[in-house]
Amino acid sequence: MLDILKLQLHSGNATPISVIYAVLLSFVLSTLIAITYEKTFRGLSYSRNFVQALILSSVVAATVMQAIGDSLARGLGMLGALAIVRFRTNFRDPRDIIFMFASLAAGISVGVKGYTIAAGGAIGFCVIAVILYFSPFGQTSYFDGMLRFNLENIPSSKNMLEKVLHDYCKIFALITLRDMAQGNRLDYAYHIKLKRGKRNDDFITALKKIETINGVHLLMQEKTVEL
Incomplete structure (x- = not known):
């Protein structure tokens, strides 16, 4: 042996x-x-x-x-x-x-x-x-996607956006915000984590119901998908 x-x-x-x-x-x-x-x-x-x-x-x-x-x-x-x-x-x-x-x-x-x-x-x-x-040294809150869009800079559109994010996202964090069209529109980029049971396409549909939103892009990252 x-x-x-x-x-x-x-x-x-x-x-x-x-x-x-x-x-x-x-x-x-x-x-x-x-x-x-x-x-x-x-x-x-x-x-x-x-x-x-x-x-x-x-x-x-x-x-x-x-x-x-x-x-x-x-x-x-x-x-x-x-x-x-x-x-x-x-x-x-x-x-x-x-x-x-x-x-x-x-x-x-x-x-x-x-x-x-x-x-x-x-x-x-x-x-x-x-x-x-x-352990506590690990990251306790993490994101599984990035959302980008631009929105008209008016209070009603911002309120609708906040409502959709709270309804569909467990966690969301604003990473960039910049002016467009001389301040009439705002370009947003968020890191997000959807709530359990919420679907990506339903989330996109809810966002597009905001009349002044344009250029909605959602990039979801799974553990087995390479970027």
Whole structure:
């Protein structure tokens, strides 16, 4: 029976079994991290490509660390090769950077045969991320859509708008407001969260009943939809 804790621990050259095991373990751990990221994600900028990058980066890190091994020359050569590549990806959320580091750390730990450290660190990271999601440190009110429109600048139209928002939205927050047509009209942008059971098309229909409203655009963001 294969003892996974003794896979190539004392040899400078990786065996096919240890390589396969490292790739599979890094894949499993990074998938766990990616699932945790997806389940604890809140916002309007979900990216499938980023989730896939979390998984693939761990496998790449494990492969690179196995290739380097204990060789200083290989390490310097790999550093020079990576310096040629320019990474220009901008992270939209500091939390995304932490998840990327967690995935890379899991891959690196697996690559240097620290299997227990890799598994313990990845599982511990995911558990803490879930705890923070439900803790007071997590965001208690969040939005699932953005509403844009312009409205005539008169009290009756504003009162009707307030009524529709209160009837259909659990949470709404004004993010931009600017003048149009020399102040005769106002352009609004809201972050909104609809009440349970309220439908998007019914909400749009209610807004369009306001006679002076124009340019109604509602962008709804689900967890599995990419923007």
